[in-house]
Amino acid sequence: MTAQGKVILETHGLTKRFGGLVAVDHVDFKLEEGELRAIIGPNGAGKSTFLNLISGRLKPTEGKVIFKGEDITGLPCHEITRKGIALSLQLVNIFPELTDFENIWIGAQMRFKHRNPFVKAETLAPIRAKVEEICKMVGLYDKMDEVASNLSHGDQKLLDIGIALSTEPSLLLLDEPLAGLSRKEFAELTEVIRELSKSKTIILIEHNIDAVLKLARKITVLDRGKVIAEGSPVEISENVKVQEVYLGRRR
Amino acid sequence: MAKYRLKPTLSGCMLATAVVILVAVGPLLPASLRSLLIDIMIFSIYAMAFDILFGYSNQFSYGQATFFGLGAYGILLPVLHAGVNLWTGILIALVLCVIFGLGLGFLSVRLGGAYFVIITIIFNMVFYLLALSWTWLTGGDDGLTFTVPPATIGPLSFSLYNPVVNYYFALVFFVASYVVLRRFVASPIGKILIAIRENEERASLVGYNVFRYKLLAFVISALFTGLAGALYAIRTRYASADYFSIILSGEAIVWAIIGGSGTLIGPIIGVAIINPIIYYVGVFWRHYLIIIGLLLILVLRFSTKGIVGVVKSRLAGRRAR
Numbered sequence: 001m002t003a004q005g006k007v008i009l010e011t012h013g014l015t016k017r018f019g020g021l022v023a024v025d026h027v028d029f030k031l032e033e034g035e036l037r038a039i040i041g042p043n044g045a046g047k048s049t050f051l052n053l054i055s056g057r058l059k060p061t062e063g064k065v066i067f068k069g070e071d072i073t074g075l076p077c078h079e080i081t082r083k084g085i086a087l088s089l090q091l092v093n094i095f096p097e098l099t100d101f102e103n104i105w106i107g108a109q110m111r112f113k114h115r116n117p118f119v120k121a122e123t124l125a126p127i128r129a130k131v132e133e134i135c136k137m138v139g140l141y142d143k144m145d146e147v148a149s150n151l152s153h154g155d156q157k158l159l160d161i162g163i164a165l166s167t168e169p170s171l172l173l174l175d176e177p178l179a180g181l182s183r184k185e186f187a188e189l190t191e192v193i194r195e196l197s198k199s200k201t202i203i204l205i206e207h208n209i210d211a212v213l214k215l216a217r218k219i220t221v222l223d224r225g226k227v228i229a230e231g232s233p234v235e236i237s238e239n240v241k242v243q244e245v246y247l248g249r250r251r
Numbered sequence: 252m253a254k255y256r257l258k259p260t261l262s263g264c265m266l267a268t269a270v271v272i273l274v275a276v277g278p279l280l281p282a283s284l285r286s287l288l289i290d291i292m293i294f295s296i297y298a299m300a301f302d303i304l305f306g307y308s309n310q311f312s313y314g315q316a317t318f319f320g321l322g323a324y325g326i327l328l329p330v331l332h333a334g335v336n337l338w339t340g341i342l343i344a345l346v347l348c349v350i351f352g353l354g355l356g357f358l359s360v361r362l363g364g365a366y367f368v369i370i371t372i373i374f375n376m377v378f379y380l381l382a383l384s385w386t387w388l389t390g391g392d393d394g395l396t397f398t399v400p401p402a403t404i405g406p407l408s409f410s411l412y413n414p415v416v417n418y419y420f421a422l423v424f425f426v427a428s429y430v431v432l433r434r435f436v437a438s439p440i441g442k443i444l445i446a447i448r449e450n451e452e453r454a455s456l457v458g459y460n461v462f463r464y465k466l467l468a469f470v471i472s473a474l475f476t477g478l479a480g481a482l483y484a485i486r487t488r489y490a491s492a493d494y495f496s497i498i499l500s501g502e503a504i505v506w507a508i509i510g511g512s513g514t515l516i517g518p519i520i521g522v523a524i525i526n527p528i529i530y531y532v533g534v535f536w537r538h539y540l541i542i543i544g545l546l547l548i549l550v551l552r553f554s555t556k557g558i559v560g561v562v563k564s565r566l567a568g569r570r571a572r
Binding site for chain 1: 434435437438439441442443445446449450452453454455456457458459460461
């Protein structure tokens with residue numbers, strides 16, 4: 001286990017309204033470094049919106065997002081990425097016409113400073129090494145030369161997470177990474193996430209309870225934009241409110 | 252072990268061969284063919300500049316002639332009124348295009364898709380109509396002629412009125428532009444532009460300021476379009492409001508689509524196919540545009556990536572077999 005106790009991310013009264021709809025409603029949230037936190041909740045609970053607010057894709061209506069002690073509320077998403085938060089969206093979001101290698105290269109070169117307009121990108125050896133390392137990490141090393149749009153859905157998801165990793169995040173936001181995968185892909189990706197959780201702080205939105213119980217030590221439950229429970233898997237499954245709102249409704 | 256590389260570019264050997272041939276045939280060519288080649292080289296610079304915008308950063312400008320006209324007048328007016336030398340004139344033209352590129356880009360680059368197309372058309376029309384009506388400055392429809400100063404390099408001085416000199420003059424700029432732009436698109440910044448073309452949202456999610464890079468592409472495109480405009484003014488010793496013509500903006504699109512956008516070499520092939528048609532057929536048949544239209548349909552029937560796209564996929568298919 002990594003050193004814990006230090007808060008890496010907190011939100012204070014984070015709120016997002018779309019017209020009359022309150023998608024995220026005064027959420028106070030704390031995440032410790034090295035944690036793998038699962039966020040669960042019924043459809044429309046505001047889970048994805050919550051991640052979008054943290055990553056800067058959406059601007060909060062009210063409230064604050066504090067990352068490593070710094071207020072990042074309302075910054076554009078490319079700046080938030082540079083500060084070390086990477087988001088992998090629910091739908092596969094890659095560079096379809098490029099190879100896996102190039103896909104990951106794009107993110108990997110972001111941290112490198114030399115932007116001499118006449119350097120051939122291919123000659124930058126440190127980036128190349130990093131791309132290879134990430135390809136190994138997500139299990140795409142043998143497919144580096146393949147064009148991303150030709151990959152299976154599961155591999156595209158792995159690539160998506162690879163792109164997120166290539167920006168060297170200290171906090172990784174995964175929005176339903178396991179949705180729509182085959183049994184084999186599911187197992188592969190679960191393993192990748194477990195492996196990643198040893199070195200990174202992760203927020204995981206997931207509908208699949210088995211995966212959540214396998215991966216996370218702490219779970220936050222959202223319903224209608226509000227946090228209704230937080231705790232260990234056992235606490236959550238025994239929580240009456242959660243059973244009513246979430247497990248009950250699922251039946 | 253996986254073999255991998257970033258997208259291959261046209262091999263240096265082919266480029267070198269092409270340059271050697273172009274250099275060698277210069278003095279031997281019949282005058283009309285030489286003249287055609289000069290046009291092709293100059294318009295190729297324009298076509299490549301457009302490709303940086305359309306093919307590499309997915310910004311479909313229908314107003315690129317704005318910068319062609321600015322480049323042309325950017326050299327003509329200082330030479331005509333202030334008597335500056337050739338190099339200073341070209342420099343003024345380029346600086347002018349960068350300034351206007353920044354300004355117009357700042358206003359338009361944020362707009363996506365159809366809005367970008369429309370606003371670039373509007374810019375183009377504004378500049379065209381201004382050039383038409385400000386006859387005191389531009390000469391309007393009749394245009395202005397000027398005496399082209401000699402190209403001086405140290406103690407040497409070459410008159411651009413000599414067609415062979417003019418040919419080599421265009422060749423130098425054409426090759427230099429190709430090499431510079433080829434290196435640019437292969438550089439890390441080039442990769443970022445391609446990423447933005449492929450998926451703008453993802454590019455910003457890996458930490459790139461999409462607006463800034465799109466603006467950069469816009470300005471570089473303006474710069475090289477302006478260079479082409481200046482060279483064309485030098486070649487024709489003339490500029491008129493027609494250098495801002497929206498038809499010229501449309502031609503860049505046709506070159507890119509026929510040759511294959513996002514390849515640099517494709518738009519050059521586009522120019523090399525279209526211009527001879529205009530040059531040889533246009534003189535005796537008024538409706539030569541029909542041929543170009545049919546050609547466009549024919550190419551699009553096979554591939555949206557133009558001739559280069561078709562060739563590339565055939566080659567890739569053969570390699571896979």
